[in-house]
Amino acid sequence: MTLLAACSLPRSGPNKNEIYSGAVERGGNAHVIYVNDHVNRTANFAPSYGFSSTFQGAGQVGADTIRAGDTLGIGIWENVDDGLLAGLGQSATQLQQIQVDSDGFIFVPYAGRIQAAGATPESLRQAITTRLSSQTPDPQVTVVRAAGDGATVSVVGRVGAQGVYPIERPTRTLSSMLARAGGVVIEPEIAVVTVKRGNESGKVWLTDLYTGSQNDIALRPGDIILVEEDQRSFTALGALGGQTKVPLGNEMISAIEAIAMVGGLSTNLADPTGVFILRDEPDSVASAVLGQPVYGTQRMAYVLDLTRPNGLFLARDFLIRDEDTVYVTEAPYVQWQKTISAITGSANSAASIANTAGLN
Template sequence: MNFTTSRAAKAAVMAVLVSSVAACGLPRSGPNKSEIYAGSVLKGGDAFVVSVNSRVTRATSVMPAFGFSSRFSGAGVVGSDTISPGDVLGLTIFENVKDDPLLGNTGQRVSALDEVQVDGQGYIFVPYAGKIKAAGQTPDSLRQIITQKLDSQTPDPQVTVARLAGDGQTVTVSGAVSGQGVFPIERPTRTLSSMIAKAGGVAIEPAVAVVRVTRGGETGKVWLQDLYENPGLDIALRGGDKIVVERDQRAFVALGATGAQSLVPFETQTLSAIEAIAQVGGLNTSLADPTGVFVFRNETAAVANTVLGRKDLKGEQRMVYVLDLTQPTGMFEARDFLIRDGDTLYVTEAPFTQWSKTIAAITGTAGAADTLASVGSSTASSGN
């Protein structure tokens, strides 16, 4: 085989491999800009593709509002000495007689009832005074009632009432706190923030902590940071309240030419596009196209109509928001545009990336062609 034949063989092998690469396509992380725009409503697709500006940012800055209804915020602080069903009381009765006291033995003027349980209906039983409604009373008002009941049976009785345990006025604290448990509502723990402190405080980052309170069949929740910063959210507690501290469950998906491709939890109450990019390690400098940063979202009809300047859209709309970080205000727009729960942040690859992959593929193909031609030449020489 002569030199001309060898070159022809290599050229033929290279042509076949390059054709194969072209036919199969090159690997990439997802659609390019032109393919995304081709899916827009204007071109017969089913998504609205919108460039982000200050007007769009204002229209889409809709975040879920946390707070408590009037049932929670309008409830007054429970008195720490108010008696409730389940409470344990201590009664001491002094009788002004020596020989034949009503409650004690002869010569015993003081009778102590150490643990008197308030039943589920709110009543207690006191010997010779009978069944008495204790729930809703303060220790002092209950003392007066017992005194009146006994006054006709023993001369000048003196009664003291103490609330020993607040089993009937308790709340349950669970979730991401240092000490979960059932805690009584006492003078230092009559509000939400003080009860969380009683449970040892939160065991997660305060920036992502959400506090949920369930009372009866109604639930309200608030950001922990807002609770600390706004006294109006520090609601008064009621017996039976269930308090749960949990991590914010919101997340977005990062795909394409970013530092990481994954489901990413929120780390703050609000998250801008530029913060989201930074949270996943920024743009991949060897792959990313900074003119092609996209946010995919299902938008409510109200917001979509506002963004598009329309009034006819009904139901959820597929929206694709475009950020161009190379524009003079691009970084500011990315800083102000808010990411929402369920968003997909996608960064396209730069056009040269595909060229680089093509060149690499061709270079590899050329090496393969040289190898095959060399093998063919050696085979031909050995056959001569």
């Protein structure tokens, strides 16, 4: 009974042989691969964030272009004492808070309904002047874009002031709009900025936004800007200094660094020949690693043997990706120690019981 109990002793997870038994070669559904230079060359890629050419190629919105929803201020001076619009004894008429309707038009008395959307204040001024010239001599017209609320973007997430902001001359690019919204309120190293435009979206690290001008894209009306903390992480399990979920941040983390981030290998438990990186690999990468075509996502168990002459170098060069599991098996002698402890502990317990019974 003692030996049977020893077979089910507590442990942190499967041992190496149990993982190997799940290999494709043994009828399982996982590819167990020892990491070497070839594996590092073919499996190591870091999915990067960035905007597509569609985002990067879009030119800046004209700051003076009038759009539906904008508010205009129009001033009209007439060169007669009793004009069409001005009161008796006055020559100037101010038409304030004229909003461009949803079809892009405005109405000006005696000039009628005029297309404003798509025009600049100057071209609209000329159109109004032409319309009025047939009714009052030499009218002088001014047009001011009082509020550009017709071209707005929404800024949400981890910024100083979420809200809907107009695209104006100082805020026509992503970085300037983020500054207008109070800046980012989380650590720049873990901040990701996503821009949704229609059916497309793109994202970029905040630090890459300020280091690469190609990422500081021009904004478009209706854009949604989301700032959030990066959610990429890996999970550490087994004979390690800690078992936890660890955020990746925006750095490229190697297997050695991942182990160090959770306290390193457990000196009393870990088997340095049994460091596993478990992941679901896309078929393109899996085919390159295996050297033969495979189809569909493949379960891969990459094995790092840190006791090999170049084991630490291979682990240093192996990159950890989002949703990886870093698992370290226990050394074989650990289970043996537990078995011996269970046997001797059971014997000691039996002797203690017998002694206690004898005393009674």
